[in-house]
Amino acid sequence: MTGRNDQDRPDPGTGVDERRGFLGRFSGLAMSVGLIGGYGAFGVIAARYLYPASGDPKSWFFVAVLKEFKPGTSILYRAPSGAKINITRRGPGENLADFSALSSVCPHLGCQVHWEAVNNRYFCPCHNGAFDPEGVATAGPPKEAGQRLSSFPLKIEKGVLYIEVSTLELAELEQADEAPTGPGQDPCLFQRYPAREV
Amino acid sequence: MGVVARWIQDRLPIDQKKLRELTNEPVPNHLKRWWFCLGGTPAYLFVIQIITGILLAFYYEPSPKTAYESVSYITEEAAFGWYIRSMHKWAATFMVAAVILHQMRVYFTGAYRKPREINWMVGMLLLICTLTIGFTGYSLVYEQLSFWGASVGANIADSVPLVGPLIKNMMLAGESYNERTLPRFFIMHAAILPITMIVLLFIHITIIRMQGVTEFGATEEEEKKTFNFFPDHLYTEIIMGLSLMIILSALATILPAEMGPRADPNTTPEVIKPEWFFYVMFRWLKLFSGTVAVISTGFIVFVMFMWPFIDAAIRKYTRAKEASVWIGILGVLAIIALTVWEAAVAH
Numbered sequence: 153m154t155g156r157n158d159q160d161r162p163d164p165g166t167g168v169d170e171r172r173g174f175l176g177r178f179s180g181l182a183m184s185v186g187l188i189g190g191y192g193a194f195g196v197i198a199a200r201y202l203y204p205a206s207g208d209p210k211s212w213f214f215v216a217v218l219k220e221f222k223p224g225t226s227i228l229y230r231a232p233s234g235a236k237i238n239i240t241r242r243g244p245g246e247n248l249a250d251f252s253a254l255s256s257v258c259p260h261l262g263c264q265v266h267w268e269a270v271n272n273r274y275f276c277p278c279h280n281g282a283f284d285p286e287g288v289a290t291a292g293p294p295k296e297a298g299q300r301l302s303s304f305p306l307k308i309e310k311g312v313l314y315i316e317v318s319t320l321e322l323a324e325l326e327q328a329d330e331a332p333t334g335p336g337q338d339p340c341l342f343q344r345y346p347a348r349e350v
Numbered sequence: 351m352g353v354v355a356r357w358i359q360d361r362l363p364i365d366q367k368k369l370r371e372l373t374n375e376p377v378p379n380h381l382k383r384w385w386f387c388l389g390g391t392p393a394y395l396f397v398i399q400i401i402t403g404i405l406l407a408f409y410y411e412p413s414p415k416t417a418y419e420s421v422s423y424i425t426e427e428a429a430f431g432w433y434i435r436s437m438h439k440w441a442a443t444f445m446v447a448a449v450i451l452h453q454m455r456v457y458f459t460g461a462y463r464k465p466r467e468i469n470w471m472v473g474m475l476l477l478i479c480t481l482t483i484g485f486t487g488y489s490l491v492y493e494q495l496s497f498w499g500a501s502v503g504a505n506i507a508d509s510v511p512l513v514g515p516l517i518k519n520m521m522l523a524g525e526s527y528n529e530r531t532l533p534r535f536f537i538m539h540a541a542i543l544p545i546t547m548i549v550l551l552f553i554h555i556t557i558i559r560m561q562g563v564t565e566f567g568a569t570e571e572e573e574k575k576t577f578n579f580f581p582d583h584l585y586t587e588i589i590m591g592l593s594l595m596i597i598l599s600a601l602a603t604i605l606p607a608e609m610g611p612r613a614d615p616n617t618t619p620e621v622i623k624p625e626w627f628f629y630v631m632f633r634w635l636k637l638f639s640g641t642v643a644v645i646s647t648g649f650i651v652f653v654m655f656m657w658p659f660i661d662a663a664i665r666k667y668t669r670a671k672e673a674s675v676w677i678g679i680l681g682v683l684a685i686i687a688l689t690v691w692e693a694a695v696a697h
């Protein structure tokens with residue numbers, strides 16, 4: 153900016169020229185700083201605006217009354233996002249250690265695993281990953297990496313099991329037009345997804 | 351030549367001399383006066399609108415179920431969302447004002463006269479685009495003003511003879527406002543109109559470069575003087591730009607865009623007004639019945655559009671050489687009067 157074409161201008165005395173050179177450089181610098189500062193600040197604001205807010209909103213949801221949840225059985229729980237979560241009661245105790253809530257998201261690259269009853273395993277179709285009923289990887293890339301299916305937080309209050317999941321609604325719940333009953337089906341949750349008028 | 355410059359020169363053989371010629375166009379000395387920079391101002395604001403608009407589109411969802419909530423998310427939850435939205439709103443207001451002032455400057459200095467008639471018409475198209483993009487813009491928020499503004503707008507279009515019902519149907523994607531209406535407004539606002547305006551601006555500026563900036567009183571020695579567009583005039587524009595950013599940021603902070611009440615298709619608010627730049631039209635509609643108001647507005651816009659030729663005819667066939675000035679003053683006074691009238695009363 154300081155090296156701009158000044159040859160058209162009349163040549164004043166050298167002292168004036170020096171001063172003008174200094175002023176030119178100074179104002180050029182000040183202008184550059186102003187421009188970078190001003191638009192840079194806007195750029196930072198824009199970047200901060202685009203950076204997503206941390207974490208999904210989460211909430212505790214009803215899963216089952218413990219009396220109705222038999223040891224050794226599993227419930228396929230559907231979160232509001234549509235995610236399938238396998239909640240298993242391992243033993244007759246009423247401690248959290250007796251329950252597990254396995255995510256159906258493969259720890260390898262995030263595909264959905266599904267339960268294969270014949271093989272007694274969770275299977276990920278993306279890269280042939282497999283997990284035992286406890287969620288420990290038994291084959292494929294997750295086994296090589298020593299991974300396991302992640303679990304969701306559970307809590308027990310007054311004989312009722314709850315799970316903490318994201319409240320974001322990403323999918324329509326299946327069978328929403330059927331009145332859900334039994335463990336794993338929250339009648340209150342159902343009311344939030346009334347049968348659609350067709 | 352530095353190493354970097356040579357590296358680039360070897361790959362992109364740009365003629366330095368031609369580039370300097372292209373960017374160093376001499377502009378008349380009167381451009382040193384600030385009010386002659388009013389053409390660059392809307393262009394600068396347009397760039398702000400594109401940038402803030404793209405940012406807003408990251409979170410905006412154009413559907414009656416989600417539009418209001420998404421704008422409210424931007425305004426109240428997203429980091430600096432209030433700032434981006436307020437900048438967009440204030441820059442829109444400034445852009446309309448700057449376009450009007452620029453047009454007034456061009457009009458009163460007679461800069462639309464031969465050979466610049468075509469560019470005046472391109473400018474008129476840009477004015478219409480600017481007003482339409484403002485209208486579609488505030489329709490997107492899905493607050494009461496958005497909904498009733500869009501409904502009233504569509505019904506105004508409906509009263510145009512012959513094609514009215516078709517226009518209304520195309521606008522609303524149906525007989526009345528429905529769930530497929532908002533996506534139309536959004537695509538108009540965020541894709542069709544901006545692209546049209548970019549093309550028109552390109553033509554507008556190309557014509558200016560071809561014809562050169564209007565020179566006034568070219569016979570006078572002083573006015574013949576020129577200075578370089580680059581960097582001298584660019585500096586003026588940079589200062590304009592930074593000043594605008596400061597003013598807009600201050601306004602966005604002091605008077606941020608707020609959320610009006612959510613659209614309610616069953617309740618028209620007691621007092622309902624469009625944005626200020628439609629006050630003239632709104633008052634006009636109250637003064638005359640639907641079709642008369644619409645046809646007369648269309649006629650006025652047509653006269654404005656064809657003004658360079660009408661003015662040329664007046665100057666050729668009558669003695670009133672400066673009639674345009676008096677007609678212009680009358681027009682401006684009428685616009686101000688109708689705007690103030692509409693602003694001053696509730697109904």
